[in-house]
Amino acid sequence: GESVGLHLPTLSVQEGDNSIINCAYSNSASDYFIWYKQESGKGPQFIIDIRSNMDKRQGQRVTVLLNKTVKHLSLQIAATQPGDSAVYFCAETSMNTGTASKLTFGTGTRLQVTL
Amino acid sequence: DGGITQSPKYLFRKEGQNVTLSCEQNLNHDAMYWYRQDPGQGLRLIYYSQIVNDFQKGDIAEGYSVSREKKESFPLTVTSAQKNPTAFFLCARSIGVNEQFFGPGTRLTVL
Numbered sequence: 001g002e003s004v005g006l007h008l009p010t011l012s013v014q015e016g017d018n019s020i021i022n023c024a025y026s027n028s029a030s031d032y033f034i035w036y037k038q039e040s041g042k043g044p045q046f047i048i049d050i051r052s053n054m055d056k057r058q059g060q061r062v063t064v065l066l067n068k069t070v071k072h073l074s075l076q077i078a079a080t081q082p083g084d085s086a087v088y089f090c091a092e093t094s095m096n097t098g099t100a101s102k103l104t105f106g107t108g109t110r111l112q113v114t115l
Numbered sequence: 116d117g118g119i120t121q122s123p124k125y126l127f128r129k130e131g132q133n134v135t136l137s138c139e140q141n142l143n144h145d146a147m148y149w150y151r152q153d154p155g156q157g158l159r160l161i162y163y164s165q166i167v168n169d170f171q172k173g174d175i176a177e178g179y180s181v182s183r184e185k186k187e188s189f190p191l192t193v194t195s196a197q198k199n200p201t202a203f204f205l206c207a208r209s210i211g212v213n214e215q216f217f218g219p220g221t222r223l224t225v226l
Contacts, residue, residue, distance in 0.1 A: 100171075102173070
């Protein structure tokens with residue numbers, strides 16, 4: 001995969017504001033998408049997923065939007081808190097890959113929450 | 116930790132040495148995965164396994180080997196052929212084609 005070095009795209013948000021993290025994907029065959037949160041030195045943590053038959057899905061304080069026309073995915077976090085500070089990854093796969101999900105991960109966005 | 120145990124948390128390897136990373140899950144899931152993560156980058160798939168005694172290469176399998184003799188265990192060996200082994204290694208599990216749950220990771224450093 002391509003290398004972007006140590007300089008992840010960074011989004012700085014003030015505590016209490018809403019955050020929007022974007023992700024572009026390239027595989028038109030992808031029909032299942034996941035957002036993960038990764039804190040420093042830990043494994044990624046599942047946040048929310050969406051299948052291609054939907055364009056919006058809501059969870060607790062999070063919303064994922066899918067625009068298949070332009071192959072774009074976004075994660076919205078409401079009332080951002082200091083504990084939301086982490087790196088966020090989108091991942092994509094096709095449901096037609098047998099009995100295992102071969103995920104392709106984006107390079108990630110670092111969310112910094114300021115007080 | 117997503118029902119996945121990885122050990123050790125930190126591992127040091129001398130050049131030319133093979134090392135094995137452990138991954139165990141206790142949720143009876145069929146599918147397991149190994150990923151490599153380099154600093155500031157996303158995850159890249161090394162190997163995955165859909166059932167016992169079966170595994171498939173991912174995008175960066177060269178220099179690695181795996182086995183799946185038991186459903187709950189999917190160890191990864193980093194061989195001396197892997198020229199740049201220093202990285203963060205993550206194991207995951209899933210129920211079929213659904214979200215993957217990750218373990219806490221093993222950080223491997225070459226001395």
